Amino acid sequence: MEDNVTKQADEIEALASIYGDDWKVEDEVNRSYSISLKECGQEITLYFILPPEYPSTAPPKYQLSAPGLKPEEKNLIISALDELSILQCGQTVIYEWVEKVRELVQDFLPLDKGTEDFGIDSAAFSSVTCEQQEYEFELPQIIHGETITDRKSVFQGHAAPVFYAEQVKAILQKLYENKKIANATHNMYAYRIFKDDTKSFLQDCEDDGETHAGGRLLHLLQILDMKNVLVVVTRWYGGILLGPDRFRHINNAARQVLEQGGFVQKSDTNQHRKKKK
Known part of the structure; x- marks a missing residue:
């Protein structure tokens, strides 16, 4: 459990450094955080809660707010995040989640012309x-x-x-x-x-x-x-x-x-x- 606390603290410090003002502490006591992304005209917010078991045996709990995306696009993002949780079980995963969301939103653009x-x-x-x-x-x-x-x-x-x-x-x-x-x-x-x-x-x-x-x-x-x-x-x-x-x-x-x-x-x-x- 102490190892989880250390890893969470290191991850939060790194995320705050990488994303600056886009990374916010929602509730320090309950280990609740959020990050706002602006990609291709879309405003997306990911909310996280870090359970005591994270990252050793459980992933963060998350919610996705993306009013401008279609339901099928949101479902693709959720499936991708869940897949990353399985692949990186036992490791910190929030950075990979954020970058995956960024990449998927970029991929939603109608650029498939070769x-x-x-x-x-x-x-x-x-x-x-x-x-x-x-x-x-x-x-x-x-x-x-x-x-x-x-x-x-x-x-x-x-x-x-x-x-x-x-x-x-x-x-x-x-x-x-x-x-x-x-x-x-x-x-x-x-x-x-x-x-x-x-x-x-x-x-x-x-x-x-x-x-x-x-x-x-x-x-x-x-x-x-x-x-x-x-x-x-x-x-x-x-x-x-x-x-x-x-x-x-x-x-x-x-x-x-x-x-x-x-x-x-x-x-x-x-x-x-x-x-x-």
Whole structure:
């Protein structure tokens, strides 16, 4: 029982860190919590109660509030959560539940027209001056990589040179102007900017719901010794869990667009992989 209390506390701390204000404590005494999601125009709330037996022998009790979903869509979500409870018996499961709901809602969109509907062509974007966003610089060219498809999930990398933190924000805003990218399941990114005055790096990353993905992208930039570059990887979820394979595709999509944009040569990436081994 003490082990359950420790695991619950660790899980709650992690969820609060990941989801921020979307994660709420409803009743601390009764171990009641909720998380609100906004996916594809849908507002969804999951309510949880953590019994003393969780996670060792019992899953959390939950309720789903999703007024905008159809009854059959709600039933699919409930079935998926119950299945995850069985598969992960004895383990903490709330994060997997939340991400499963997010992925299923994304899958409910009418996008089943083949993978040609995914991916952005570089010709779709051009360099423009961001005067409307009060930036005093020209937006760098954004390179869009080839798509990677696995079990209906699609991954695509995007990269651009950046020299100021403001450019990172402007490039992300430009990407999100495309509805396909804005409505994707995840848009994780990382950047490194070398500051000549201090001989140090300004760097950061974002998971966008795919835990550890942003950190892995930043690590890739570090081991490749990348300077003054932003890399974004977009994922459109296809309805089938990929497990650890998703991180391999994220990494490959990032490396491919970095090579395509001339930020790193293929021989350099191969050399870094050999050193790492």
